Amino acid sequence: MNVISSKECREKFINFFAAREHMFYPSSPISIESDKTLLFVNAGMCQFKDIFLGKLALGSELRKLKRVANSQKCIRAGGKHNDLEDVGKDVYHHTFFEMLGNWSFRDYFKEKAICLAWECFTQEFGIKPERLYVTYFEGDEKQNLKPDLETKQIWLKYLPEDHIIPGSAADNFWEMGDVGPCGPCTEIHYDRIGDRNAANLVNKDDPNVLEIWNLVFMQMNREANGQLTELPGRCVDTGMGLERLLSILNNVTSNYDTDLFIPIFEKIFSLCSNLAHKYSGAIGDEKNAEIDIAYRIVADHMRAVVVAISDGVLPSNEGRGYVIRRILRRAVYAGQKLSNSNVPWLYELVDTISDILGCAFPNLIKTKDNICKIVLEEETQFIKTLSIGLKLFNNSVDKLNNCKSPPVMTLSSTT
Template sequence: MKSREIREAFLRFFEGKGHVRVPSAPVVPQDDPTLYFTNAGMNQFKDVFLGLGRRDYTRAVDTQKVMRVSGKHNDLDEVGYSPWHHTFFEMLGNWSFGDYFKKEAIEWGWELITEHFGLEKERLWATVFVGDDAVEADGEAEAFWYECTDLLPGRVVRLPAKENFWEMGETGPCGPCSEIHYYLGDDLAAQEPRMLIDDTGDLVEIWNLVFIQYNREKNGALQPLPEKHVDTGMGFERMCSLLQGAESSYETDVFQPLIGRIAELTGKEYGGEHRVPMQVIADHVRSLSFTMADGAMPSNEGRGYVLRRILRRAARYARQLDQHDPVIHQLVGTLGETMGHVFPEVTARKDHIAGVIRSEEESFGKTLDRGLDIFARFAAKGQITGTDVFHLYDTYGFPQDLTELMAREQGIPVIDPEGFDHELAAQRDRSRQDTKSLGKVTMSLGAPLLKVGAITKKPASRFVGYDELEIEAQV
């Protein structure tokens, strides 16, 4: 099945079960100050789960744009090396708002993956919450797996909260979950519960059925919600891998157009030493494009700095493909061709996105090669210090995690990581002291500059660059 057929089959299946198809929320949250990026499909329904809002429907289905690069859910370090993890991905989900609960979620989930997607029942496993001091074991979900499906005996494994109690963040809606896993090995007889308990990598998670029934408060306490809800999330790219017989998400028709374009632009073949750089660049241009399409911009703080970090990681991997001129921006058009039919915003704003990426590539490219030379000198010592990391950050614009990634690639330890934090704090303190000591600053011609506080406060302006090429404004 092609990726667009897989996506549509999921959506239509649940429409047939009385669900309303709803659009994806922006990957850049518009009304949730606790999040840099939408990190789960449930973000747009958070008010419903908390009993603060309602919808005109009690069942929904969608494909949600998701970013996991910061906070509790952060897959950045896995990208390029793991066959399954991405900074940006689609989360296929079905939802119940005080309507059906565990029984139907499990029954319909099984029906879709075995009867419609044709996954081998002999390779399927399920997990449920083992319980803890605050919440009892989810024996109810375990019973439904055996009563409502023909899952093989002994294929339900109880796991602790880290794996089977889903939480959006430090606070918010949460509850026990039941994950569906698929065995990747050749020997069906070799399957055993230990593979899930020890996370051996023989099985891959394909779908998480979350039973939202609590709210985690700031003090850590769990409070029952007014109603019980279902929130499921299927990794679209992972399912494409299984149904297309691919060894990783990167070898599906979701990523191959991008990787093919990278190979064309660089003159390199996909594979060997070029595999990881190409996979990282393909992943990162997706996250950059979708976040910028939803209004985010690279900057030196907040979510903007997360984007800048991602872009500079991609630029450094482009160097490993011998690219010294901007190249990443040339992938935006290819992404629009493959994803624009689902998310038209990435096509509508492709010129803007490509322009921003090119500008960032050019800016970082001016210091990248020199920074790589300095890193090589530090690495020659056999270790990297926190002070070294800060020097690359402060002088050459290398994000902290990029330097640490490069050190890991060469098997070089980063000692005294606290040194980075110490240097950064000292720099900020110096900056504050300098600001305080400025007082009334004078220009070279002797004219006094106004202090910042003396500037009359004006209403905030609104960015209209997506719709207008020029406007009149008063400064």
């Protein structure tokens, strides 16, 4: 089987849609300062929010857009979409990821969107149709939302009915956040195993049955009071994680077994001289899982930190900066399990990460020296903090061990 690189995969997707009259529109920065409802860009549609809402300024360049495709930088580490605590434990969650997407702004809708997705998967990427399962919105009586039977009927042109599954609002009614554009969606899932019916495993957190593409039919807006109102026009917003797609195309069972991560793991191993083994992909109770979890946390979190700093989000004690500082400190803490050392080294991963992602996001190459400097400063300071905390803890333990009898607790009367 031929290995496809992340660069080839990204370009293949964008070129497919370019050949179908979609304009390439660059990724926005990881934070949009004008949108106070959003911590980080968590989906490809964020920079197009005003198009959906019909609130574009007269001179906005976005007014000319009808069909668009791109790869958007995303971070999910807070708010409605938060994957931070899952990173490392499994092999398919990330804080930073690239979202491949295509959009229709009051142009085509459900029929064309589904047709394009099907052609892209089965023809452009050669994914086996029998491995695919799709979901559609089953409706929600509490919100007075009807089932999206139109989407089900469209999918019946491509898949047997036992591969088409109704889904709840939690899975099949996509919302940007507590407020903002939203609508029913249809998810495309892929079964890594094959030669079976895996419909009962869809949306069950099975590592071998993954959601890979979400097609959202933007029709409504969630107001601040929780009410749903109609948008001024119907739009299509689709999103697919590059990391998951790449793992499927290369027939590997982990997002981390691709060229987006392997060079980072190799660099980590070269920097940590005491490490007994290279990254092996272990999870759960498997041998070496604790070390491999640390590998994944460091690689994932450092990607998020590098991209965020490149886009001007600097570590701080408030807002977005605090989240990035927290992510970096989680990486430092995990990194100490790998290096068993108080010497900073995570900053040395910046070059590797910038080289991997720089072909898609050139600003990473331009800013990598400054990123290195900032990461080194943060890493050094946090290691000092950890060392001081450890000394205080050890001193307290020593004092307790030297006591001839345990301290007596007394309760004073409050009457």
